[in-house]
Amino acid sequence: MDKDKIDKKDHILDVAERVFSDLGFDGASTRMISGEAGVNMAMLNYYFGSKEGLFLAVFERKISSFQTLLQNIGNDESISSWDKLEKCIDNYVDRMIVNNCFQKLINREMSMGKRWDLTDKITEILMINVMELKKIFEEGIKNGSFRKDIDPELMIATIFGTKNYIINAPHIASLMLGHDIRDEKFLEEKFKPRFKTYMKQLLKSYLMNDNDYNK
Amino acid sequence: MDKDKIDKKDHILDVAERVFSDLGFDGASTRMISGEAGVNMAMLNYYFGSKEGLFLAVFERKISSFQTLLQNIGNDESISSWDKLEKCIDNYVDRMIVNNCFQKLINREMSMGKRWDLTDKITEILMINVMELKKIFEEGIKNGSFRKDIDPELMIATIFGTKNYIINAPHIASLMLGHDIRDEKFLEEKFKPRFKTYMKQLLKSYLMNDNDYNK
DNA sequence: CCAAACCAATCAATCGTTTGATTAGTTTTG
DNA sequence: CAAAACTAATCAAACGATTGATTGGTTTGG
Numbered sequence A, B: 001m002d003k004d005k006i007d008k009k010d011h012i013l014d015v016a017e018r019v020f021s022d023l024g025f026d027g028a029s030t031r032m033i034s035g036e037a038g039v040n041m042a043m044l045n046y047y048f049g050s051k052e053g054l055f056l057a058v059f060e061r062k063i064s065s066f067q068t069l070l071q072n073i074g075n076d077e078s079i080s081s082w083d084k085l086e087k088c089i090d091n092y093v094d095r096m097i098v099n100n101c102f103q104k105l106i107n108r109e110m111s112m113g114k115r116w117d118l119t120d121k122i123t124e125i126l127m128i129n130v131m132e133l134k135k136i137f138e139e140g141i142k143n144g145s146f147r148k149d150i151d152p153e154l155m156i157a158t159i160f161g162t163k164n165y166i167i168n169a170p171h172i173a174s175l176m177l178g179h180d181i182r183d184e185k186f187l188e189e190k191f192k193p194r195f196k197t198y199m200k201q202l203l204k205s206y207l208m209n210d211n212d213y214n215k
Numbered sequence C: 001c002c003a004a005a006c007c008a009a010t011c012a013a014t015c016g017t018t019t020g021a022t023t024a025g026t027t028t029t030g
Numbered sequence D: 001c002a003a004a005a006c007t008a009a010t011c012a013a014a015c016g017a018t019t020g021a022t023t024g025g026t027t028t029g030g
Helices: A002-027 A030-037 A041-048 A051-067 A081-094 A102-111 A117-142 A152-168 A170-177 A184-208 B002-027 B030-037 B041-048 B051-067 B081-094 B102-111 B118-142 B152-168 B170-177 B184-208
Strands: none
Touching (some): A002 A030, A002 B002, A051 A117, A152 A170, A152 B184, B030 B041, B030 B051, B081 B152
């Protein structure tokens, strides 16, 4: 059946995504992936052409979910610049499932000097999110919501960097916070709300000099 | 001569550090490293025992320079909490030489599943810096310099995360900033001062609700 | 029956590592 | 002092293991 084939390919991609993000592209072997997925090794090449093709397929499956991330918040005229920013933060934090190893995958491969044809594509996608935020900042400056002398580019680095730090260094983050960050319950009930609150307060105080942190 | 031997080992370590951080541990081959270093392949095992031993040696050479990073700023009673924090920021930013690939190395291997007994050692070292900052924050809260309701742990994530983001994603950062972040001149003359200013303003507004950003 | 799906066996290439020989410099010995 | 013994450094070559990829044939489903 066609359904089964898709399910099987999807299962392989699931396993590949996990193994790649645990061991990196070079560290993961096709035998390991096929073994854990319970399929013959030749199937990987049969379905995806090559190891690189498999890696690429892992990405392309996720790309769509990434692109929906930027749901044109910036173009909504009805809400203020700050509310847009708050919406973005909520969005990013909600999607910040540490177990989702895809983020680690991206960050690791982006930090490599090694050049994929993929690197440009990843860069391009990430830049869309960057530009989305930048637009909000610039709009906020223009309409007087935000201070004039802020540094939008570095703010973006702060937003993404803080999130990545938690994801990429879970050992450190767990030690810092006193709880295992990979614990789903803790993450969902305790950490995410705390992280949202913090991020909003941090940005608000920098952007607006507003002392009223209505909690 | 003994001096020559040390120089040679150091040269191998220099090359290994660069290659490892460009290609990752798995991506880098001993042949490549020995080739670029201009030494026979067997010398790597002769000097360092194994590829893993070489990787370990790269780390241990840097560890000392890392440990001097925390020069007991926190224990200086004569300066205010905020000044301590400013000093820390200056310190970190000054050492943030993007060309120094060691940071990338650490971040990449830390994001991997625990492959090394070394992971614990790296964690330990990084935690010292974390604790140093934490101490400053807590002291500042206690003596009234900082607001009571700040989130010290996530602030630390912001400080390190923002820095790491620039280092780990130089492509993105360069596109964002409109200049190649790896350009030494731009980095030193333009970026570092800008980054320091931004970081201090960001922290100050969050920590102290101080609107006087005396620029 | 035929094409698609699947698999065991195998490919050449590359991996990290080891080997045995050679060199050069130092120490020991007669 | 000079010959002999020893040591560390270096090298080309080869090792077994593993890599990603491919083959040729078998099974399966429509």
